[in-house]
Amino acid sequence: MTGNLYRGQAGLPFSSALRIYEPLEAFPEDQQGALRAAGARSVSRAAVENAELLASLGRITRPGGDPFPTGATDLVRVLAVPLAGGTPAAPPAGAPAPETARPERLLYCPSQLVLRAGLAANALMEGIHGPLAQLLIPEEQRDRHQERIDEVRAHSGLGRVHTRASTWGIPFSWFCLFTESDPTDVVESEGRIVTVRIRASIAEALERVRYAVAHLALAAPDLDMLEDLTQLTEWLEFFHPGSVVELDYGAVADKVYPDDSPMDVRLGIECLAEGDMTGAAAAYRRLASRWIPIRQLARAS
Template sequence: MASIGGAPVVSYLRAYEPLDAFDDDDQLSILGQRSRKRSETEELDRQASMTRVLRSLSDPYPRKAADLFRVLLYPSADGIPTPYYCPNQLMVRSTLAAETLAETISGPLLEMLLPESAREAHRERLDADELVDSLAKLHTRSAIWGIPFGWFVLFHEDDQTELVEEDGRITTVRLAAPVHQCVERARSAVASLAIAAPELDLLEELTDLIEWLSAFQTGAILELDYGWVADLVYPDDSPMDVRHGIEALADGDMTGAAASYRRMAQRWIPVRQLARGS
């Protein structure tokens, strides 16, 4: 997989929930991890990923282990930073990623990357009930070499923002906002697009996002984690550009909509060109 600084160029959309949203086993696991720094969790996840990739036996699937939980602090109504949690759900997400890969490639290349023996062993390790539960409530979505424009609809430029730097480089930027607010933004955009531009793929993307977010508590928090791509685009006005573009379409202002799209294209097309060149 293409990477920057040895890390995959992946962005994430994560839903975080309060402790009481999880079952007893998960709550015990969370309580054992909640004091760990976010940077330590990310490093544990990265190291585990590299270990799977570098195995002498071609088998990129994870082994059954206690799930990692990320912690996000977000202000409550009275301004007190409150912890919210997001399970990594690696076993299930690996299964979905492998299925997507198998739909795009086949033959010797698929066998080299995902040998049938590895796929069979992974199927045997999966817990059927856990798989069903996780698929019904998947907390994480990911995108490679770029961020879907629909994700930006969910956030505004004045949302909680965390800039993470290391050795003079931006390693990620994280935006966070309440899920109910993100859903309201998406629904507003859908209402505008359904009238002004019903042919846009963005309309279907937003409808899918609204359906996904409906699985979480109204008090949940949504996070957009840019990942390494942040170093290529930040500071980034994409949330504002997408919003202004949709507003322009709703007002029949094609010039304004085109200007918003050009700004987005100038920012993100070079990123996607890097993906093709890597």
């Protein structure tokens, strides 16, 4: 299954995600049953990723040209976390846990494809490619999808989106949430790295991003990254304090891993705070040499 996932991504833009997993009690009661059922099915992570990829490819070739998700096949990612704290662990792929295993609680990250597709379409329309996007996605289809969004909001009252996505590289601000010592899963298949996933508790992530905001506000208030970090902080504050944050590199991991970006971002901010411009510049050069070639692929023909 993992191999199929990698082959299915061939030729597609590199896509990475920042996800929040929340405990069951953080969701509206009318959603909890479906979430609990998703956790009980013990579906492997590879199966979820494959299903989401196949669904997205299916929308592109759907008769009528409507590329928007309907929400009928919305998926849920599940993460098991030890009750007594410690390292979050990926849920077992269908196998029963050994009797000596520590008690675990499940955390959930719904895909929310209807809401996310609407936000992505709005951003596209407002960007420099807006006129082209209006041709590719006619107003009638956008209006139809807005009705889906209104229906989802009316039904569930969702005020927070659990997933942020990025194509052709990972925003440097995301690396502020993690350190090189955080729990990390490296998923490999057929000699390639399919993805790398790093996790941290939301309390740790908030402490780190607030530290970065405080230091950049004093040392480099005009830096674009400061605005990104401020928005990231506000987003994280929407979620339950028992949540876990996950950075999923996606297929770009095969190009950059092992990756020292979390350390380089942290060192760059610390150097700026100490007035060490040479050290900050060196950290940025390391980041640029790693990620600018990836971003240039977006313009390659």
